[in-house]
Amino acid sequence: xxxxxxxxxxxxxxxxxxxxxxxxxxxxxxxxxxxxxxxxxxxxxxxxxxxxxxxxxxxxxxxxxxxxxxxxxxxxxxxxxxxxxxxxxxxxxxxxxxxxxxxxxxxxxxxxxxxxxxxxxxxxxxxxxxxxxxxxxxxxxxxxxxxxxxxxxxxxxxxxxxxxxxx
Amino acid sequence: xxxxxxxxxxxxxxxxxxxxxxxxxxxxxxxxxxxxxxxxxxxxxxxxxxxxxxxxxxxxxxxxxxxxxxxxxxxxxxxxxxxxxxxxxxxxxxxxxxxxxxxxxxxxxxxxxxxxxxxxxxxxxxxxxxxxxxxxxxxxxxxxxxxxxxxxxxxxxxxxxxxxxxx
DNA sequence: TATTGTTATACTCTATAACTATA
DNA sequence: TATAGTTATAGAGTATAACAATA
Numbered sequence: 001x002x003x004x005x006x007x008x009x010x011x012x013x014x015x016x017x018x019x020x021x022x023x024x025x026x027x028x029x030x031x032x033x034x035x036x037x038x039x040x041x042x043x044x045x046x047x048x049x050x051x052x053x054x055x056x057x058x059x060x061x062x063x064x065x066x067x068x069x070x071x072x073x074x075x076x077x078x079x080x081x082x083x084x085x086x087x088x089x090x091x092x093x094x095x096x097x098x099x100x101x102x103x104x105x106x107x108x109x110x111x112x113x114x115x116x117x118x119x120x121x122x123x124x125x126x127x128x129x130x131x132x133x134x135x136x137x138x139x140x141x142x143x144x145x146x147x148x149x150x151x152x153x154x155x156x157x158x159x160x161x162x163x164x165x166x167x
Numbered sequence: 168x169x170x171x172x173x174x175x176x177x178x179x180x181x182x183x184x185x186x187x188x189x190x191x192x193x194x195x196x197x198x199x200x201x202x203x204x205x206x207x208x209x210x211x212x213x214x215x216x217x218x219x220x221x222x223x224x225x226x227x228x229x230x231x232x233x234x235x236x237x238x239x240x241x242x243x244x245x246x247x248x249x250x251x252x253x254x255x256x257x258x259x260x261x262x263x264x265x266x267x268x269x270x271x272x273x274x275x276x277x278x279x280x281x282x283x284x285x286x287x288x289x290x291x292x293x294x295x296x297x298x299x300x301x302x303x304x305x306x307x308x309x310x311x312x313x314x315x316x317x318x319x320x321x322x323x324x325x326x327x328x329x330x331x332x333x334x
Numbered sequence: 335t336a337t338t339g340t341t342a343t344a345c346t347c348t349a350t351a352a353c354t355a356t357a
Numbered sequence: 358t359a360t361a362g363t364t365a366t367a368g369a370g371t372a373t374a375a376c377a378a379t380a
Contacts, residue, residue, distance in 0.1 A: 027297075028232050032304040033210045033225065035320055038327035040203040041250070047200050058200065059370085065195050076338060083208070085372060090340060112338040112379045130194075137199040143329035144322065152322040153202055155315055160205035162310035226347085243361060252349065257363060279356045279361045 043140045050136035056129060059084070063092055064118065064126040067102055072115035074107070101125060210307045217303035223296060226251070230259055231285065231293040234269055239282035241274075268292060
């Protein structure tokens with residue numbers, strides 16, 4: 001319970017000479033957070049490669065897919081859906097708008113909010129991107145069978161979907 | 168194959184008025200990268216809370232655990248093990264050394280390299296932290312049964328353990 | 335007064351290049 | 358020359374506070 005932050009003077013280990021060690025097995029591999037981060041790094045690396053030709057970042061892709069599914073979605077709703085902060089949505093939509101992929105349309109009923117829509121260009125691109133993303137996922141998880149891949153997706157959803165108050 | 172980057176002038180959607188939409192189901196949820204990121208965010212949030220009292224970041228925790236398992240590990244080996252870059256290891260070890268948790272010992276055989284060891288303080292702390300981390304993982308995945316949790320860990324390891332050249 | 339979107343800011347994480355000291 | 362560690366730096370991603378326009 002008490003904060004053990006007070007550093008004692010470091011005790012020198014008994015041996016005088018450091019010896020290089022080869023790290024193989026790892027207690028760390030029992031930790032879920034570690035496994036999640038490593039797996040995510042791998043999958044995202046593949047994703048980056050797949051999207052490089054179109055210069056699309058993960059958050060941009062996610063935004064495009066949500067806007068496609070919910071044309072006219074507001075920025076605040078998008079922020080909530082992707083669980084990112086409103087300021088991030090601003091630069092995100094700016095980048096999509098500058099590239100002619102999406103556009104803001106002022107809402108007449110409530111002139112504070114903007115609806116976001118895909119342009120024709122954006123619609124064409126997101127269709128292609130979804131195919132690339134799916135292919136990238138498959139390549140990144142070649143070591144899994146189709147059944148295992150579905151199991152993994154189900155388990156991950158079960159983890160993040162369960163809200164317990166804070167989120 | 169061709170890069171469809173040339174943005175055409177954005178076509179205004181047919182409707183004049185944007186309407187707020189409620190986002191519920193999501194095609195995005197079929198994407199592995201998205202599910203991984205969301206699950207990781209949740210697990211890491213719990214981890215942060217569990218470690219706040221000791222002011223320990225995920226990378227610091229991982230380093231402590233590896234050093235505990237492999238006393239005298241070199242910084243380059245640690246970088247490789249955690250798949251982070253050497254410059255990151257420097258500031259990481261600096262922070263641990265400043266807090267009296269770990270220390271560099273110059274290797275006599277090859278005076279370029281340092282072996283890293285835990286201090287007595289570091290050893291005591293990492294023992295406590297491992298317990299907190301395990302408890303945090305359990306809390307973050309309350310929606311999973313014990314069997315499902317093991318399944319998830321196995322699947323994740325299978326994903327990131329398979330090297331295919333690039334990593 | 336509350337809400338949508340925005341600006342400004344800062345802090346962490348990450349990646350790269352260039353330097354040093356040793357080999 | 359090659360390697361281990363270091364320094365400096367810059368780019369993402371993320372989080373917060375403060376502000377403008379509108380309700």
